[in-house]
Amino acid sequence: GFGERKAKAERMFSLMDGFLKNDPFSLQKDIIHHVEYTVARSRFSFDDYEAYQAVSHSVRDRLIERWHDTHIYFKKKKSKRLYFLSLEFLMGRSLSNSVINLGIQDQYTEALSQLGFEFEVLAEQEGDASLGNGGLARFSACQMDSLATLDYPAWGYGLRYEYGLFRQIIVDGFQHEQPDYWLNYGNPWEIERIHVTYEVKFYGTVEDVDRNGEKLKVWIPGETVEAVAYDNPIPGYGTRNTINLRLWAAKPNNQFDLEAYNTGDYINSIVNKQRTETISNVLYPDDRSHQGKEMRLKQQYFFVSASLQDIIRRFKEAHNNFDELPEQVALHLNDTHPSLSIAEIMRILVDEEHLGWDKAWNIVCKIFSFTTHTVVAEGLEKIPVDLLGSLLPRHLQILYEINSNFMEELKKRIGLDYSRLSRMSIVEEGAVKSIRMANLSIVCSHTVNGVSKLHSNTLKTKTFKDFYELWPEKFQYTTNGVTQRRWIVVSNPSLCALLSKWLGTEAWIRNADLLTGLRDHVDNTGFRQEWKMVKRLNKMRLAEYIETMSGLKVSLDAMFDVQVKRIHEYKRQLLNIFGIIHRYDCLKNMDKNDRRKVVPRVCIIGGKAAPGYEIAKKIIKLCHAVAEKINNDADIGDLLKLVFIPDYNVSVAELVIPGADLSQHLSTAGQEASGTGSMKFLMNGCLLLATEDGSTVEIIEEIGSENLFLFGAKAHEVSELREKGGTLKVPLQFARVLRMVRDGHFGDKDYFESLCDTVEVGNDLYLLGSDFGSYLEAQAAADKAFVEPEKWIKMSILSAAGSGRFSSDRTIREYAERTWKIDPCQCPF
Ligand code: TH1
Numbered sequence: 093g094f095g096e097r098k099a100k101a102e103r104m105f106s107l108m109d110g111f112l113k114n115d116p117f118s119l120q121k122d123i124i125h126h127v128e129y130t131v132a133r134s135r136f137s138f139d140d141y142e143a144y145q146a147v148s149h150s151v152r153d154r155l156i157e158r159w160h161d162t163h164i165y166f167k168k169k170k171s172k173r174l175y176f177l178s179l180e181f182l183m184g185r186s187l188s189n190s191v192i193n194l195g196i197q198d199q200y201t202e203a204l205s206q207l208g209f210e211f212e213v214l215a216e217q218e219g220d221a222s223l224g225n226g227g228l229a230r231f232s233a234c235q236m237d238s239l240a241t242l243d244y245p246a247w248g249y250g251l252r253y254e255y256g257l258f259r260q261i262i263v264d265g266f267q268h269e270q271p272d273y274w275l276n277y278g279n280p281w282e283i284e285r286i287h288v289t290y291e292v293k294f295y296g297t298v299e300d301v302d303r304n305g306e307k308l309k310v311w312i313p314g315e316t317v318e319a320v321a322y323d324n325p326i327p328g329y330g331t332r333n334t335i336n337l338r339l340w341a342a343k344p345n346n347q348f349d350l351e352a353y354n355t356g357d358y359i360n361s362i363v364n365k366q367r368t369e370t371i372s373n374v375l376y377p378d379d380r381s382h383q384g385k386e387m388r389l390k391q392q393y394f395f396v397s398a399s400l401q402d403i404i405r406r407f408k409e410a411h412n413n414f415d416e417l418p419e420q421v422a423l424h425l426n427d428t429h430p431s432l433s434i435a436e437i438m439r440i441l442v443d444e445e446h447l448g449w450d451k452a453w454n455i456v457c458k459i460f461s462f463t464t465h466t467v468v469a470e471g472l473e474k475i476p477v478d479l480l481g482s483l484l485p486r487h488l489q490i491l492y493e494i495n496s497n498f499m500e501e502l503k504k505r506i507g508l509d510y511s512r513l514s515r516m517s518i519v520e521e522g523a524v525k526s527i528r529m530a531n532l533s534i535v536c537s538h539t540v541n542g543v544s545k546l547h548s549n550t551l552k553t554k555t556f557k558d559f560y561e562l563w564p565e566k567f568q569y570t571t572n573g574v575t576q577r578r579w580i581v582v583s584n585p586s587l588c589a590l591l592s593k594w595l596g597t598e599a600w601i602r603n604a605d606l607l608t609g610l611r612d613h614v615d616n617t618g619f620r621q622e623w624k625m626v627k628r629l630n631k632m633r634l635a636e637y638i639e640t641m642s643g644l645k646v647s648l649d650a651m652f653d654v655q656v657k658r659i660h661e662y663k664r665q666l667l668n669i670f671g672i673i674h675r676y677d678c679l680k681n682m683d684k685n686d687r688r689k690v691v692p693r694v695c696i697i698g699g700k701a702a703p704g705y706e707i708a709k710k711i712i713k714l715c716h717a718v719a720e721k722i723n724n725d726a727d728i729g730d731l732l733k734l735v736f737i738p739d740y741n742v743s744v745a746e747l748v749i750p751g752a753d754l755s756q757h758l759s760t761a762g763q764e765a766s767g768t769g770s771m772k773f774l775m776n777g778c779l780l781l782a783t784e785d786g787s788t789v790e791i792i793e794e795i796g797s798e799n800l801f802l803f804g805a806k807a808h809e810v811s812e813l814r815e816k817g818g819t820l821k822v823p824l825q826f827a828r829v830l831r832m833v834r835d836g837h838f839g840d841k842d843y844f845e846s847l848c849d850t851v852e853v854g855n856d857l858y859l860l861g862s863d864f865g866s867y868l869e870a871q872a873a874a875d876k877a878f879v880e881p882e883k884w885i886k887m888s889i890l891s892a893a894g895s896g897r898f899s900s901d902r903t904i905r906e907y908a909e910r911t912w913k914i915d916p917c918q919c920p921f
Contacts, residue, residue: 111157112153112154112157114154114194114196114199115199116199116200116202116203116206117203119150119196119199119200119203120203120206120207122150122153123143123146123147123150123203123204123207124146124207125150126145126146126147126149126150127142127143127146130145130146130149131145131146131149140209140213140214140217141217141277143204143207143209143214143217144187144214144215144217144218145277145278145280147187147200147204147214148186148187148218148280148281149280151187151190151191151194151200151280152280152281152325154194154196155190155194155325155327155334156283156325158194158325158327158332158333158334158919159323159325159334159335159336161332161334161919162332162333162334162335162919163336165917165919165920166245166917166919167410169245169917170410170420171245171914171915171917172245172419172420172421172422172912172913172914172915173245173246173247173420173421173422173914174239174244174245174246174247174422174424174908174912174914175246175247175249175399175403175421175422175423175424176232176235176236176239176246176247176248176249176424176426177249177395177396177399177423177424177425177426177430177433178228178229178232178248178249178250178426178427178429178430179250179251179391179392179395179426179429179430180223180224180225180228180229180232180250180375180426180429181221181223181224181229181232181233181236181248181250181337181339182220182221182222182223182224182225182226182229182230182232182233182257182741182742183220183221183223183233183324183337183742184220184221184222184233184578184741184742184743184746185215185218185219185220185221185742185743186218186221186281187214187215187218188211188215188582189237189577189578189582190281190327192329192577192581192582193237193240193241193327193328193329193577194327195329195330197211218743219274219277220256220274220741220742220743221256221274221279221281222256222257222272222274222375222741222742223250223251223252223253223256223257223339223375224256224257224375225257225375225377225378225379225658226379226657226658227465227657227658227766227767227768227769228379228426228427228465230574230742230768231465231572231574231768231900232248232250232426233742234573234574234575234578234768234900235900235903235904236248236326236335236337237326237328237329237575237577237578237900238573238575238899238900238901238903238904239326239335239904240326240327240328240329240331240333240334240335241328241329241330241331241333241575241577241602241901242328242901242904242905242908242916243328243331243333243916243917243918243919244335244904244908244914244915244916244917245335245914245917246335246914247335247336247337247338248326248335248336248337248338249337249338249339249340249395249399249402250337250338250339250340250395251339251340251341251372251375251391251394251395252282252322252339252340252341252372253372253373253374253375254273254274254275254341254372254373254374255271255272255273255274255373255374255375256272256274256375257272257375257377257700257741258270258271258272258377258700258703259271259272259739260700260738260739260740261738261739262712262716262736262738264716265712265713265715265716265717265720266709266712266713266716267700267701267709267712267713269377269703271374281324281325282322282323282324282339283322283323283324283325284320284322285320285321285322285323286320288320288321288402289318289319289320289321289343290318290319290397290398290401290402291316291317291318291319291345292316292317292318292319292342292393292394292397292398293311293313293315293316293317293397294313294314294315294316294317294390294393294483294484295313295314295315295482295483295485296311296312296313296314296315296485297311297312297314297485298310298311298312298485298486298489299312308443309443309486309489310443311439311443311485311486316345317342317343317344317345317371317394318342318343318344318345319340319341319342319343319394319397319398320340320341320342320343321338321339321340321398321402322338322339322340322341323336323337323338323339324336324337324338324339325337329577329601329602330601330602331918331919332918332919332920332921333917333918333919338399338402340372340394340395340398340399341372342370342371342372342373342394344365344366370387371387371390371391371394372391372394376388376391377700377702377703378702378704378705379658379660379702380466380471380660381471381702382471382473382474384474384475384476384479384524384526386479386483389475389479389480389483390483392429392430392432393432393436393483393484393487395430396430396432396433396436397436399430399433400433400436400437400440403421403423404440407420407421414441414445414447414451414452414455415455417455417458417459418455418458418459421459422459422461422911422912422913422914423437423459423460423461424460424461424462424463424907424911424912425460425461425462425463425533425537426463427463427464427465427466427473428462428464428472428473428529428530428532428533429473431462431473431529431532431533432484432487433460434456434460434494434532434533434536435484435487435490435491435494435532436487437456437459438452438453438456438490438494439486439487439490441455441456442490443486449493453494453497456536457536457538458538459538460533460536460537460538461537461538461539461540461541461907461911461912462533462534462537462539462540462541463540463541463542463543463570464530464533464540464541464542464543464551464765465543465765465766466555466765467547467550467555467762467763467764467765468555468763469554469555472528472529472530472555473528473529473530474520474526474527474528474529475526475527475529476524476525476526477519477525477526477527478525480527488527491518491519491527491532492519494518494532494535494536495517495518495519498517498518498535499513499517502516502562505562506562512558515558516531516558516559516562517531518531518532518535530556531559534556534559534563534566537566538566539566539568539910539911540556540559540566540567540568541568541569541570541907541911542567542568542569542570542765543569543570543571543572543765543766543786544569544571544572544765544766544767544786544787544789544790545569545571545789545790546762546785546786546789546807547569547765547766547786548567548568548569550762550807551567552564552567568910568911570903570906570907570910570911571766571787571790571897571898571902571903572766572767572768572771572787572898572900572903573768573771573897573898573899573900573901573902573903573904574768574771574772574775574898574899574900575899575900575901576600576601576604576775576899576901577601578746579746579749579771579772579775579776580601580775580776581601582746583745583746583747583749583750583776584626584630584749584750584776586626586629586630587626587630587750587776587777587892588601590622590623590626591607591610591892594609594610594613594619594622595607595609595610600896602901603901604895604896604897604898604899604901604902605896605897605899605902606896607775607892607893607894607895607896608893608894608896609893610889610890610892610893611889611890611893613889614886614889614890614893619889620882620885620886620889623777623885623888623889624881624885626777627751627753627777627888628648630750630751630776631648631652631751631753632648632751633747633750633751634652634747634748634750634751634752635648635751637747638694638696638735638737641737641738642735644723644733644735646694646730646733646735647692647694647730649692649730650691650692650693650694650730650733651691651692651693651694651753651754651874651875651878652694652696652751652752652753652754653693653694653695653696653752653753653754653755653756653874654696654697654698654748654749654752654754654755654756654773654778655668655696655697655698655699655755655756655757655758656696656697656698656699656737656740656744656745656748656749656755656769657699657740657769658699658700658701658702659699659700659701659705659708659709659711659712660705660708661707661708661711661850661857661858662759662760662763662764662858663758663759663763663764664758664759664760664858664860665697665699665711665715665758666711666714666847666850666851666860667758667860667863667864667867668695668697668756668758669697669711669714669715669718670826670829670830670860670864671864671867671868671871672695672718672722672732672734673718673829673832673833673838674825674828674829674868675693675732675871676718676721676722676725676728676732677828677829677832679728679731679732680727680728687731690731690875691875691878691879692730692731692732693731693732693733694733694735695732695733695734695735696735696736696737696748696752697715697734697735697736697737698736698737698738698740698744698748699740700739700740706846707846707847707850710843710844710846710847711847712736713840713843713844714833714838714844714847715734715736716736717838717839717840717844718734718838719734719735719736720838721837721838722734745769745772749769749772749773749776749778750776752773752776752778753778753779753878753884754778754779754780754781754801754874754878755769755770755773755778755779755780755781756780756781756782757769757770757780757781757782757783757785757788758781758782758783758804758867759783759785759786760783760785760804760805760810760858760859760863761783761784761785761804761805761806761807761809761810762785762807762810763785763858764785764786764787765786766786766787767785767786767787767788768787770782770787770788770791771787771791771895771898774791774795774891774892774894774895774898775892775895775898776892777888777889777891777892778888778891779799779800779801779874779877779884779887779888779891780800780801780891781800781801781803781870781871781874782800782801782802782803783802783803783804783805783863784802784804784806784807785807787898788800788802790897790898791894791898794894794895794896794897794898795890795891795893795894796890796894799887799890799891799894800887800891801870801871801873801874801877802870803863803866803867803869803870804859804863804866804867805859805862805863810859813859813862814857814859817853817854817855817856818853818854820853820856820861820862822853822861822862822864823861823864823865823868825864825865825868826860826861826864826865830848830851830852833847833848834848
């Protein structure tokens with residue numbers, strides 16, 4: 093009985109000798125314990141990596157205690173839960189983040205120094221968990237941190253890719269991709285749950301069955317794969333709450349098919365089984381573009397099916413009526429990637445739970461919310477009907493039925509406007525008949541979120557105009573954010589200390605709005621001096637990194653000018669490179685006297701190109717070619733340097749962002765849905781040079797346009813400029829730079845030709861030519877501000893002071909209150 097089990101549990105707990113203790117002495121004991129028994133190294137001989145492993149295991153133990161308590165508490169409280177479904181999470185490293193959020197960083201630092209180790213050195217042993225591409229994936233990670241910190245009863249669900257985002261290596265200036273087999277040395281941050289498994293089915297046929305007069309559809313699948321859960325504890329800051337990120341891995345299931353067994357084809361049947369493991373094998377490296385690939389669809393369904401089985405099982409443990417589902421469960425679709433969830437939950441409720449279509453549909457429409465991160469209609473996910481029908485035949489039927497019901501309802505509302513009906517249909521007719529995942533998500537979600545104000549307006553007036561007119565109340569926007577725990581506390585400890593000192597409190601770590609308090613000190617010269625020192629220190633760290641990586645020595649007096657993000661034409665790294673060529677050209681044509689007035693610059697560019705994205709790869713090569721020329725020109729010296737930082741990822745970002753004086757965000761206005769990099773730079777007191785796009789528009793509202801360098805066409809001007817295309821006047825400087833590249837100033841004339849073509853008059857989709865003049869003016873304004881250090885520092889302070897709104901805590905609170913309708917649920921200490 094219950095009493096007996098409780099007594100047993102209590103006895104076991106007393107055997108544990110209470111919870112783990114966090115004083116430096118106890119920590120040392122635990123670390124040494126793990127060296128001996130987990131890492132299995134002899135006590136007195138272990139290297140930094142082994143020490144990192146042992147330390148991580150001791151941290152993991154502490155996470156597990158809180159993670160257990162949190163889940164027991166959530167269960168007891170029966171509060172409504174949020175399930176955050178995302179195919180991508182860019183978690184980066186976990187060690188520093190965990191000890192900081194657990195509030196035991198000082199104790200660990202001391203414990204380790206008594207053992208003869210430096211905490212930071214061990215933390216750097218860790219490899220990144222790169223289970224995502226770019227902004228969307230890092231945003232998911234930031235949101236998990238905020239969900240935990242704000243005590244929301246939330247779970248994240250994702251895929252445990254064995255190969256994360258490829259490693260970028262540069263050979264001869266060209267990008268090469270190498271596999272990121274990140275689990276090679278084990279992963280102390282996950283908990284394998286061999287008993288939490290579900291069968292996921294694919295292929296097969298659907299049969300009509302008559303069961304006691306009731307007509308049923310029965311799916312007879314052709315392939316079964318097993319999903320195994322791997323749990324990743326996510327600790328909140330300043331709370332005991334530690335939530336779960338559950339990632340699924342595919343395992344072949346253990347039942348042999350009898351036929352193979354009987355015919356004696358033992359080896360082949362094992363080889364065939366191994367194929368199923370490949371489902372969670374590798375992350376697709378395409379950012380913002382999609383191809384109708386079968387394996388990608390398999391991944392999506394594998395993820396959706398395992399997650400929903402898990403969610404429904406948990407729901408059924410505590411409730412026996414599906415009418416309660418909307419009060420107990422919120423499902424969030426992070427972009428359309430998990431949107432097969434809609435068909436899957438309908439299948440479960442209709443085919444397995446026998447609720448009947450209408451009842452099921454009413455429930456389903458109340459539980460989904462959807463965030464779209466994209467702008468362009470061409471970027472929206474579409475799945476060819478043939479592909480879907482073969483992989484998931486029953487789901488295709490369900491999608492057709494959802495669509496035909498929707499079309500009927502729509503006809504009643506708008507009449508027989510066939511062109512509008514066909515635009516809004518979930519099924520796209522055409523050369524390749526396909527399912528429009530965004531339309532599906534909009535139809536079934538109670539809320540459709542944009543990621544910035546500007547993006548949301550684009551959704552309402554362009555991308556999803558028809559839907560907005562039908563359901564204006566569904567459309568919301570929730571501006572993105574980033575977590576100050578990772579982007580200040582973990583990555584910039586000196587700034588962290590400075591902020592706490594001058595704000596007189598550490599409370600900003602949980603409440604970023606308090607950063608506005610910095611405005612009170614902006615005229616204090618002592619404060620400004622310290623601010624300057626912090627920046628200098630971070631520039632030093634970055635300069636050291638650049639030197640070890642590339643051998644290049646850079647001057648700390650130069651302006652560190654950074655553009656790091658995925659390489660994309662719309663992000664216009666090419667505009668940056670053209671600006672650098674122009675600067676170089678000017679320097680070459682200047683006399684000694686004029687040169688003395690020039691602000692020295694270290695231009696830093698970093699980012700990965702999708703492996704199949706030719707133009708993006710050429711941009712990387714051009715960057716190297718230009719760097720080669722400039723950096724080896726003795727005549728230029730420290731006045732201009734260009735560095736490409738290879739393999740940009742979360743941990744590199746943690747080093748680069750604090751060390752930047754200026755950062756560039758150059759997307760053609762209207763193209764960047766939000767942009768979250770800019771928020772991280774802003775928090776770190778870095779000035780922005782940017783177009784009025786996505787999140788920048790809102791940053792301006794917070795810090796004032798006088799504290800950043802804006803340029804370029806505004807979003808509402810872009811379509812007109814594009815139409816004028818060939819007739820636009822391009823500045824002479826632009827034509828000159830383009831000519832230099834075409835003429836082979838930077839070698840590889842033929843190779844760069846097609847790249848140059850993309851920005852030629854009449855062809856210049858992203859408007860590099862028409863924005864170039866204004867870009868150079870903004871750059872000149874930045875130079876001018878930099879030679880007045882006191883002015884620059886004030887702008888820097890005011891940037892950080894206005895960054896509070898861009899904390900993901902604010903984002904999550906808005907989602908929780910407005911969209912998910914969930915309440916905090918704080919586990920007692
Ligand atoms: C990005 C957006 O481009 C960026 O503007 C935004 O800040 C970020 O999401 C977070 O909202 C996107 N990343 C992806 C990745 C894939 C598909 C679409 C997008 S949009 C794979």
